[in-house]
Amino acid sequence: MKRIMRYGLMACLLACVALGAFAQQPADAAESRKMVAEVCAAAAEMTSLQCDFVQVKQLSLLQTALTSKGRMYYRGGDRLRWEYMSPYTYTFVLNGDRVMLKSSEKTDVVSVRSSKMFQQIARIMLNSVTGRSLADGGDFEVTMYKSGTEWEARLVPQQKELAALFSEVRLHIDPKLRMVTVVELRERGGDTTRIEMRNVRKNGAIDDALFKVQ
Structure with missing residues (x-):
C-alpha cells in the first residue's frame, strides 16, 4: 500500500479532468513550442487549484x-495537500521545505x-500540478501530441533517480483550459497508475489550515 501511495503522490504531482478517446498525432516543433507556451502561460496565472481525484493502479501481475x-489542494508555488479518503486514509502535505506524511497510525514530518x-520529487510535484514541468528540460524530455479533443505530453525522465522508477509520464491536457x-x-516494472481530476476549481480561496505541517 505504501508503494501505491508513493506513486500516487508523484502523480499528484503532475496534475487535473478527462481522457479523450481519439488517436494522438505527434505535433511538429512549432506546434509543440506553442502548446507548451500556452500551458505555461495558463500556469503563470494560477494562484490556487483544488479538485477531487480518482486513482486507478494496475499491477502487471494482477x-x-x-x-x-481523494482530494487535492494547491496554492501559491510551494503548498500542496494530497489526501486519500477511500478505501484508506493517507495525507501528504508539502509546505515550503517541510513535508508531513499522515496515516491512520502515525504522523511524520520531514525536511525536503x-x-x-525528495527535493526532486517535491519540485516535480509542484511544477506538474501547474503545468510548468513541460518547460523543465532538466527533468524530462517532452514530446507533444494532439487530437481533436485533447493534447498529450509524453515525458521521459532524464534524472537517474526518477528514470529508475518511471519509463514515462503522460499528461493529458484540456486544450481549451490549458490545464x-x-x-x-x-x-519500469510494467505497473501503471492513472489519476483523473474531477470538479476542478481554479484560483479559489483555500484555508491556510489545510497546509499546516505539525
Whole structure:
C-alpha cells in the first residue's frame, strides 16, 4: 500500500479532468513550442487549484485494478495537500521545505532538504500540478501530441533517480483550459497508475489550515 501511495503522490504531482478517446498525432516543433507556451502561460496565472481525484493502479501481475479516491489542494508555488479518503486514509502535505506524511497510525514530518530525491520529487510535484514541468528540460524530455479533443505530453525522465522508477509520464491536457486533466505513470516494472481530476476549481480561496505541517 505504501508503494501505491508513493506513486500516487508523484502523480499528484503532475496534475487535473478527462481522457479523450481519439488517436494522438505527434505535433511538429512549432506546434509543440506553442502548446507548451500556452500551458505555461495558463500556469503563470494560477494562484490556487483544488479538485477531487480518482486513482486507478494496475499491477502487471494482477488483472484487478486498485482504485482509490481523494482530494487535492494547491496554492501559491510551494503548498500542496494530497489526501486519500477511500478505501484508506493517507495525507501528504508539502509546505515550503517541510513535508508531513499522515496515516491512520502515525504522523511524520520531514525536511525536503534531507535528500536529493525528495527535493526532486517535491519540485516535480509542484511544477506538474501547474503545468510548468513541460518547460523543465532538466527533468524530462517532452514530446507533444494532439487530437481533436485533447493534447498529450509524453515525458521521459532524464534524472537517474526518477528514470529508475518511471519509463514515462503522460499528461493529458484540456486544450481549451490549458490545464492537465489526467496523469499516467508508467513504471519500469510494467505497473501503471492513472489519476483523473474531477470538479476542478481554479484560483479559489483555500484555508491556510489545510497546509499546516505539525
